[in-house]
Amino acid sequence: MWQSSQVRIGVVASGDPHEARELEAREVDSLWVGGHIASRNPSPEVMIGLARLATVTERVIVGSSILLLPLYPPALVAKQIADLDRASGGRVMLGVGIGGEYPQEFRAVGVPMEERGGRANEIIPLLRRLWTATEITHDGRYYRMRDVKIHPAPAQSGGPPIIVAGRKEPAMRRAATLGDGWIPYMYSPRRYADSVSVINRAAGEGGRDLAGFVWCVWVFLNINPDGNVAREEAARTMGGTYNQDFGAMIDRVAAAGTAGEVMAKLRAFYDAGARHFVFHPATAGADQRPVLDRLFAEVVPALHEYSATAKYG
Numbered sequence: 001m002w003q004s005s006q007v008r009i010g011v012v013a014s015g016d017p018h019e020a021r022e023l024e025a026r027e028v029d030s031l032w033v034g035g036h037i038a039s040r041n042p043s044p045e046v047m048i049g050l051a052r053l054a055t056v057t058e059r060v061i062v063g064s065s066i067l068l069l070p071l072y073p074p075a076l077v078a079k080q081i082a083d084l085d086r087a088s089g090g091r092v093m094l095g096v097g098i099g100g101e102y103p104q105e106f107r108a109v110g111v112p113m114e115e116r117g118g119r120a121n122e123i124i125p126l127l128r129r130l131w132t133a134t135e136i137t138h139d140g141r142y143y144r145m146r147d148v149k150i151h152p153a154p155a156q157s158g159g160p161p162i163i164v165a166g167r168k169e170p171a172m173r174r175a176a177t178l179g180d181g182w183i184p185y186m187y188s189p190r191r192y193a194d195s196v197s198v199i200n201r202a203a204g205e206g207g208r209d210l211a212g213f214v215w216c217v218w219v220f221l222n223i224n225p226d227g228n229v230a231r232e233e234a235a236r237t238m239g240g241t242y243n244q245d246f247g248a249m250i251d252r253v254a255a256a257g258t259a260g261e262v263m264a265k266l267r268a269f270y271d272a273g274a275r276h277f278v279f280h281p282a283t284a285g286a287d288q289r290p291v292l293d294r295l296f297a298e299v300v301p302a303l304h305e306y307s308a309t310a311k312y313g
Contacts, residue, residue, distance in 0.1 A: 005275075005307055005308075005310070006275060006307065007270065007275060007276075007277065007303055007304055007307040008029040008030065008275060008276040008277070009027065009028050009029050009030075009277055009279070009300055010028065010029060010030035010031065010032055010061070010063070010216075010276060010277060010278040010279065011023050011028055011030075011031055011032070011278070011279050011280075011281070011292070012031075012032045012033070012034065012065060012218075012278065012279065012280040012281070013031040013032065013033055013053060015033070015044055015048075015049055015052055017052070017055075017056040020052075020053055020056045020057055021056060021057070023060075023292075024057050024058070024059055024060050026292065026296050027296050027300060028060060028296075029060060029061060029276075030060055030061035030062070030063055030093065030276070030278070031053055031057060031060050031061070031062055031063070032062075032063040032064070032065040032095070032278050033046060033049035033050055033052075033053055033062075033063075033064060033065065034046060034049075034064070034065045034066060035048075035049050036068070036099075036102060036105060037068075037071055037105045037108055037109065038102065038104045038105045038108040039102045039104075039105065040102060046064050046066070046067045046068075047064075047067070047072075047080055049064075050062060050063075050064050050067075050084060050092070051080075051084055054084050054087055054088040054091065054092070055087070057088075057091075060091065061091050061092075061093055062084075062088060062091055062092055062093070063092070063093035063094070063095050063163070063278075064093075064094055064095045064096070065095045065165070065183065065218060065278060066095040066096055066097040066165040066183070067094065067095065067096050067097075068096075068097060068098065068099040068105065069096040069097065069098065069119070069120045069123050069124070070098055070099070070106075070111055070115065070116040070119040070120055070123070071099070071105060071106070071109050071111060073143075074122075074123045074126050074127060074130065074143055075130060075145065075148060075150060077123070077127060078126075078127050078130035078131060078150045079130075079150050081094055081127075081131075081154065081159070081160060082130075082131060082133075082150060082151075082152065082153060082154040082159070085154035085155045085156055085159070085160050086152065086154060086155045088155075089155060090154070090155035090156045090160075092154070092156070092160040093160055093161050093163055093181075093214075094127075094160050094161065094162050094163065095163045095164075095165055095183055095216075096120065096124070096162060096163070096164060096165065096179075097120075097164070097165035097166055097171070098116040098117055098119075098120045098166070098171070099116065100113060100116060115142065117170055117174075118141065118142065119142045119143075120174065121174060121178065122140045122141060122142050122143060123143070124162055124164075124174075124178040124179065125178060126138055126140070126143065127159065127162065128158065128159055128162075130148070130150045131150070131153055131154050131158065131159030132153065133149065133150065133151035133152060133153035134149065135147050135148065135149040136148055136149070161180035161181055161214055162178070162179050162180050162181075163175075163179060163180060163181035163182065163183045163214055163216055164178070164179035164181065164182055164183070165183045165184065165185065165218070166184060167184055167185065167186065167187070169198060171184075172195050172198045172199050172202065173198070173199075173202045175199055176198075176199040176200075176201075176202035176203040176206070176208065176210075177202060177203070177206050177208065180212070180213065180214060181213055181214030181215065181216055181276075182195065182196075182199055182213070182214070182215060182216060183216035183217065183218050183276075183278065184217060184218065185217075185218035185219075186220075186238075186253040186254075187217060187253065188252040188253060189265070189268035189269045189271070189272045189274075190272070192217055192269055192272040192273065192274055193271075193272035193273060196215070196272065196273035214275075214276055215273050215274055215275045215276065216274070216275075216276040216277075216278055217269055217274040217276075217277060217278065218278045218280065219254065219255050219266075219269070219277060219278065219279055219280065220234050220237065220238055220253070220254040220255070220256065220279075220280050220282040221234075221254070221255050221256070221262070221279040221280060221281055221282060221291065221295065222234040222237075222254070222255075222256040222257075222281065222282045222283060222291055223256075223257070223258070223259055223262050223291050223294040223295055223298070223299065224257075224258070224290075224291070224294075225258060226258075227256075227257035227258040227261055230256045230257050230258070230262075231250050231251070231254075231256045231257060232284075233256075233282060233283050233284040233286065234246075234250055234254045234256035234282040234284075235250045235254075235256075236284040237282035237283065237284045238250070238253075238254065238282060254282065255279075256282065259294055259298040259299055262295075262299055263298075263299050263302050263303065266299065266303050267303070267306055270303070270306065270307060270310065271310070277303075279295065
């Protein structure tokens with residue numbers, strides 16, 4: 001098990017097998033893939049992307065960032081993830097969220113948007129029961145099944161870690177009570193620290209020990225000797241994704257700037273409690289390799305050195 005002070009580095013990967021192999025050759029601990037069923041922008045589907053990552057890599061953790069859990073039948077998720085975990089030798093992390101920014105996805109699969117939180121809360125413990133590879137019966141508010149056995153079981157005992165994504169307090173409480181980790185996005189370090197406090201408090205109220213909990217943070221990244229270029233490219237990337245102007249808030253919700261500026265932001269996230277950084281290169285369509293080169297040459301070694309000496313964790 002990783003020590004609480006250890007830093008782990010993840011990168012969001014595209015579906016290109018050559019890129020995934022290139023990334024695995026770097027000092028990276030995890031590769032992640034996102035996607036949608038019916039979003040505003042063209043997008044892959046998460047399970048297909050995760051299967052591709054698991055197939056073309058050999059060493060790294062492979063994770064979903066994120067699977068919109070309410071859009072999928074729980075037995076199907078349990079079976080697909082169990083098979084992928086076995087195929088990858090136990091390297092899967094299941095990042096889950098409830099979405100909502102694209103209502104058409106819920107219309108596409110016939111799931112009412114207002115049910116998405118309740119469905120996720122029911123699915124997460126149900127997945128763990130299904131991953132026991134024993135016959136189960138479930139009679140819940142949203143899902144019912146009788147004498148169902150999903151087997152063989154995943155390679156990881158009890159199934160892969162379930163990392164809960166989100167931005168608001170209900171997601172934090174979901175992570176605290178049901179999840180194995182937390183992966184917020186578009187957060188400032190201060191907001192991350194606040195979320196850590198909420199999660200620890202909610203876990204304590206429920207009598208839950210968070211030993212082994214995975215403290216992730218999903219960060220848009222751009223590193224350039226000209227910090228203004230880095231910030232402008234990151235803002236354009238995020239604007240294209242979320243259809244709004246991020247110029248005024250880029251310094252709060254992304255790690256963009258010179259190597260020194262980015263390192264300062266990541267130190268602040270570390271001090272706030274983040275340990276597993278998941279970076280999305282935000283280059284506005286330009287080649288991401290120079291950004292990654294700077295990340296692994298100039299920033300990651302300094303971040304590891306900082307984590308080894310910091311009085312946190």
